[in-house]
Amino acid sequence: MEQRQLAPLDARLPEWNRSSLVERVCPFCGNAGTPFCRRPDLLDVQRCTGCGVFFIAPAPSPEQLDAFYAQYNERHRRLNSLSREVTMHLLAREPQADIRMMEIASCFASTQGLRALDVGFGLGANFVLLRKLGFAVEGIELDSEAINYVQQHLGIASVRQATIESVEGGEQYDVIIMHDLVEHPLQPMSLLRHAAALLKPGGVLSLWTPNATFVDHEQEPVAFRVDLEHMQYLTLPSCTWIAQRIGLEVVHLESVGFPNLKGMGQQPGSSSPLKRVVKSLPGVLPVLTRRRLQAEYDAQQSMRQGSYHLFCLMRK
Numbered sequence: 605m606e607q608r609q610l611a612p613l614d615a616r617l618p619e620w621n622r623s624s625l626v627e628r629v630c631p632f633c634g635n636a637g638t639p640f641c642r643r644p645d646l647l648d649v650q651r652c653t654g655c656g657v658f659f660i661a662p663a664p665s666p667e668q669l670d671a672f673y674a675q676y677n678e679r680h681r682r683l684n685s686l687s688r689e690v691t692m693h694l695l696a697r698e699p700q701a702d703i704r705m706m707e708i709a710s711c712f713a714s715t716q717g718l719r720a721l722d723v724g725f726g727l728g729a730n731f732v733l734l735r736k737l738g739f740a741v742e743g744i745e746l747d748s749e750a751i752n753y754v755q756q757h758l759g760i761a762s763v764r765q766a767t768i769e770s771v772e773g774g775e776q777y778d779v780i781i782m783h784d785l786v787e788h789p790l791q792p793m794s795l796l797r798h799a800a801a802l803l804k805p806g807g808v809l810s811l812w813t814p815n816a817t818f819v820d821h822e823q824e825p826v827a828f829r830v831d832l833e834h835m836q837y838l839t840l841p842s843c844t845w846i847a848q849r850i851g852l853e854v855v856h857l858e859s860v861g862f863p864n865l866k867g868m869g870q871q872p873g874s875s876s877p878l879k880r881v882v883k884s885l886p887g888v889l890p891v892l893t894r895r896r897l898q899a900e901y902d903a904q905q906s907m908r909q910g911s912y913h914l915f916c917l918m919r920k
């Protein structure tokens with residue numbers, strides 16, 4: 605059957621070696637998929653009728669993906685040459701302006717001294733926010749430049765080069781962060797099972813990943829046209845399926861946010877109730893505090909719009 609071909613959107617268009625693609629069943633439940641569409645990079649998106657995810661099959665071989673990421677890191681990650689302004693901006697961010705941090709914090713009576721592990725922490729933005737909430741933060745990454753960056757510039761000591769599969773067993777963590785992660789590996793279920801095993805009872809796994817829930821209603825689904833290294837896409841119902849398989853319970857689930865593309869993060873001007881409240885605060889607040897509150901509410905409001913991401917908290 606001829607596949608529906610999606611138009612390019614992302615300037616980065618990987619050129620996969622089509623002669624070495626490998627067959628693949630659903631990486632969550634093992635079912636075969638039914639063809640849904642063809643991405644701009646000519647890989648086929650399958651819909652899984654078993655668990656409800658979408659996945660790429662046939663897929664680039666593990667060797668092809670390794671080669672892609674090696675080149676990607678070289679081109680896109682020059683973390684230690686980032687300007688001081690970027691670091692200052694990261695350090696100045698407040699958890700109140702990040703709906704994910706607020707939802708995570710709301711799972712606990714107190715966050716003081718709780719242990720959090722960020723898997724694939726990148727620039728380390730979550731460390732800054734979690735630390736301000738009182739968490740003891742740790743992280744694992746594959747990118748050694750990212751490790752150096754957060755150690756030297758953000759003052760985060762407990763980070764190391766590791767995969768979650770290699771973290772010593774035992775129920776150690778109150779929170780495990782997997783943001784922009786589960787869409788990447790060919791075997792995502794392994795990561796999720798390990799994360800679940802490392803959570804303390806009552807601990808929370810935070811997932812933030814591209815959202816395929818509404819692709820039936822989109823002529824040209826954005827999720828399938830950007831960041832073409834992604835190998836699978838969760839949907840809201842599939843989160844419940846996955847949580848059950850790894851012994852966790854979904855306690856928060858929402859569609860939220862925009863892709864990180866220049867020009868695509870623009871939202872129409874909003875005048876939310878929260879914004880109006882801030883505007884009407886009496887003049888007794890110092891101007892700077894008011895501006896800061898305003899900026900935080902604005903950030904929260906813009907994050908609550910859009911449906912590009914899926915945000916899910918699963919509790920043990």
Ligand SMILES: [Zn+2]
Pocket residue numbers: 630631632633634635652653654655656657
């Ligand atoms: Zn499946």
